[in-house]
Amino acid sequence: MPFDHFLTRRILKSTYVCEVKILAGEAGTDYKPLIEPYRQMRGGIIEALHALMRAYHFIPPKALKDLAKAFRMTEAEVYGVASFYSYFTTKEQGAYVIRVCRSAPCHLENAQGVMELLEKELGIHAGQTTEDGKFTLEWTECVGQCAHAPVYTINREPVTEPKNVFSEQIPLLLEQLRQN
Numbered sequence: 001m002p003f004d005h006f007l008t009r010r011i012l013k014s015t016y017v018c019e020v021k022i023l024a025g026e027a028g029t030d031y032k033p034l035i036e037p038y039r040q041m042r043g044g045i046i047e048a049l050h051a052l053m054r055a056y057h058f059i060p061p062k063a064l065k066d067l068a069k070a071f072r073m074t075e076a077e078v079y080g081v082a083s084f085y086s087y088f089t090t091k092e093q094g095a096y097v098i099r100v101c102r103s104a105p106c107h108l109e110n111a112q113g114v115m116e117l118l119e120k121e122l123g124i125h126a127g128q129t130t131e132d133g134k135f136t137l138e139w140t141e142c143v144g145q146c147a148h149a150p151v152y153t154i155n156r157e158p159v160t161e162p163k164n165v166f167s168e169q170i171p172l173l174l175e176q177l178r179q180n
């Protein structure tokens with residue numbers, strides 16, 4: 001079976017993997033240098049949130065405080081912005097967030113089997129993150145690719161291969177991502 005290297009490239013292109021994630025959550029982490037370039041910019045808080053997501057894959061609690069100071073807002077207001085948009089999250093997650101669709105069409109096409117295979121390969125259960133911070137595994141609802149059910153996404157990129165190749169494709173794909 002030819003492996004879809006194009007898919008891996010698409011996922012990697014949409015992902016900014018960096019080393020600073022290990023600093024996230026440390027009480028002394030200074031997020032100001034990352035926020036500063038956006039402070040005077042119109043809509044800068046959104047750009048600053050994107051920058052934090054690229055660097056840490058989530059918005060750490062102390063970053064909310066630093067954002068509030070930088071943009072002269074309350075922490076509740078900053079949290080309101082961060083939680084309004086689905087592409088920001090304040091929940092710690094891995095560099096690659098894998099979501100298996102469990103809505104009816106995917107459920108009927110063995111979404112459970114896809115999830116079990118991913119759980120086995122990653123050694124975690126749905127809702128967990130691998131110890132190295134690389135992968136988070138979650139359920140999701142319909143991602144609009146029902147014709148290709150069952151579907152899972154990696155950092156929002158839908159993986160829509162025929163279901164009979166999942167068992168071969170998933171280990172190969174994860175291996176590619178582990179190396180990046």
Ligand code: FES
Pocket residue numbers: 101102103104105106107141142143144145146147149151
């Ligand atoms: S039901 Fe799974 S993509 Fe729509």
